[in-house]
Amino acid sequence: MRFALIDDKRVEAGPGLKGSCPGCAQPVIAKCGTQRIHHWAHLSDKKCDNWWEPETEWHRLWKNNFPDEWQELVLKDEQTAERHIADVCTDYGLVIEFQHSHIHPQERTSRENFYKNMIWIVDGTRLKNDYKRFLQNVNSHSQFVQQGMFLVGSPGECFPSEWVTSSVPVVFDFQVTNSEQNIEIPLYCLLPNRIGARAVLTIWARNVFLNTIINGDWPLWADRLMKDILQVKQEKEDQIARQQRQQANIAFTKFTRRPVQYRAYRRGRRF
Numbered sequence: 001m002r003f004a005l006i007d008d009k010r011v012e013a014g015p016g017l018k019g020s021c022p023g024c025a026q027p028v029i030a031k032c033g034t035q036r037i038h039h040w041a042h043l044s045d046k047k048c049d050n051w052w053e054p055e056t057e058w059h060r061l062w063k064n065n066f067p068d069e070w071q072e073l074v075l076k077d078e079q080t081a082e083r084h085i086a087d088v089c090t091d092y093g094l095v096i097e098f099q100h101s102h103i104h105p106q107e108r109t110s111r112e113n114f115y116k117n118m119i120w121i122v123d124g125t126r127l128k129n130d131y132k133r134f135l136q137n138v139n140s141h142s143q144f145v146q147q148g149m150f151l152v153g154s155p156g157e158c159f160p161s162e163w164v165t166s167s168v169p170v171v172f173d174f175q176v177t178n179s180e181q182n183i184e185i186p187l188y189c190l191l192p193n194r195i196g197a198r199a200v201l202t203i204w205a206r207n208v209f210l211n212t213i214i215n216g217d218w219p220l221w222a223d224r225l226m227k228d229i230l231q232v233k234q235e236k237e238d239q240i241a242r243q244q245r246q247q248a249n250i251a252f253t254k255f256t257r258r259p260v261q262y263r264a265y266r267r268g269r270r271f
Contacts, residue, residue: 001040001085002055002063003072004028010068013038023074023085024048049085051111053101058123058177062098063087065210077114084114092216093117100126105162112167119218120166124174124188131174131185134158138188138201145232148203149225155199159190164199167192171209193229200229 003010004019011019013030021028021042028040037060042048063071066088073089076082088096095118097111112118124130137158142150155164163170172188187209191200202225212218 001028001052001072002060003068004030004040013040021048022072023083049083051084051107053099056100056123058100058125058173059087059098061177062121062173066090066096066214075115082114084111086115090213090216092219094119094213094218096121096213099123102126103162105165108162108166118168119213120163120168120170122160122163122170122172124172125176134172134174134188142201143198146228149228150201150203151195151198151232152201153198155190159199163190166190171204175206191225191229193226195229195232 001021002012003022004013004017005011005022005025006017006019010022011017013032015030015032017030019028019030019040020026021040026048027043029043030038031041032038037055037057039055070088070090073086075084075086075089075095086095087098090096095115097115097118098121100123108120124134137154138150138152141153141158143153145151152158159170159172169192170190172190174188175185184206187204187206189202189204189209191202193200212221
């Protein structure tokens with residue numbers, strides 16, 4: 001955790017500090033070693049939020065793109081009293097969860113059902129050569145639709161299996177932390193929408209994505225994109241319908257042009 005409560009104030013971890021967890025109110029201590037980023041840890045080994053994973057530098061860099069007051073907010077389901085700490089929750093009610101380690105599909109689904117209005121951001125650099133394989137597969141299976149939007153066939157071959165069936169947008173980040181290269185790799189957003197068997201992939205410049213989230217424009221963008229997706233879907237359906245009509249016409253024409261065999265009978269003899 002980045003923040004703990006000291007005298008009811010959110011405070012970052014510092015040498016010698018003690019506080020309480022915002023989620024469960026249990027004692028936490030500041031961990032300020034040299035091997036990991038400074039963070040708060042519970043005195044006991046018991047986790048108050050079983051969705052929480054150890055924070056990496058990648059997590060912290062992403063969180064710091066957003067205001068402090070949006071980070072690590074405790075959200076509660078009023079009906080079930082279930083509580084979880086969201087990585088980021090904007091003033092507009094959008095939850096952003098950052099995932100570095102592997103996640104079981106059942107946990108992924110549980111989080112999506114709990115937060116509902118959310119986006120995943122996934123560390124794509126966890127395994128070596130993932131970005132290279134990703135580009136190769138997407139390039140061989142994708143079809144350009146419009147600026148920054150592609151249709152991807154065989155999504156199971158292009159994206160990790162645990163994310164293909166996500167019900168919310170999943171953003172893949174392939175930028176290596178502290179890379180010596182100054183080349184900025186864009187963000188790749190897999191949408192839950194499908195056009196036939198094809199997945200919808202959008203590509204974002206990082207600053208554009210962040211500004212869209214921070215300024216509260218994500219719902220407007222999503223609405224515009226949905227209209228574009230529906231238009232593309234309708235065009236695909238119209239194209240398929242035209243092809244089916246053409247095939248039907250061709251088959252009908254061939255049938256009507258076939259020579260008709262007549263059998264003539266005269267005086268009991270067949271000619």
